[in-house]
Amino acid sequence: MLEKLKQALQKRYSTKIFKAGQDVDQEKLNLLLETLRLAPTSINSQAWHLYLISSQSEKARLAETTWESNQAKYKDSSYLLVFCAKTAFAREDLLEIEELTASTRHVEVNEGRLAMLDNYVGSMSERDKQEWLKRQVYLVFGQFLTTCALLDLDSCPIEGFDPQEMDKLLGLKEKGLTSVVSAVIGSRDINDFNTLDKAQKVRFPKDKMITEIK
DSSP: OHHHHHHHHOOEEEEOOOTTTOOOOHHHHHHHHHHHHTOOGGGOOOOOEEEEEEHHHHHHHHGGGGGGHHHHHHHSSSSSEEEEEOOOHHHHHHHHHHHHHHHHTTOOOOHHHHHHHHHHTTOOOHHHHHHHEEEEEEEEHHHHHHHHHHOEEEEEEEBBBOHHHHHHHHHHHHGGGGEEEEEEEEOBBTTTSSSSTOOOOOOOOHHHOOOOOO
């Protein structure tokens, strides 16, 4: 298992050219989505939402929000994924989580924990809270990329889009959401210039990136 994980991460790369018209294995897709549901978030906030888009016309419409170099990826991939954060998070959200926790574990709502979490979230400025909510999306997004590697799904993370335009086209403001990051999955094209045989993976050595304190 450890070697499989290492090999999967060594093999993964950001696919730059996708083969249009290719389907993703449904079993792999279902497993990918389930791993996202199981992803960790701070205080179990789960303050994110995913748009999974396979409609060709919708992918083309949303491609207008992204950089020109990314538009073909949006259009030719099997699925476009738009990861969103909640724009507000208050006591009612915390209560929903704690009620679900109590129901799942067959216990009473922990009022002490609810009060502690309410104080924690309430202590944030609105700006800090927005940043905190977006960071929760990236916790899920990291798991998305790792899972894609383990499932041998070609993927590419895409931050190069206009969030305001994306929010407008998907009607996110009215839903209390904002787009944070996008990605595409599908099958690499034979002409993809970023495959590892053409573009070797480049990473700094471990001792430059990690400081161990014993």
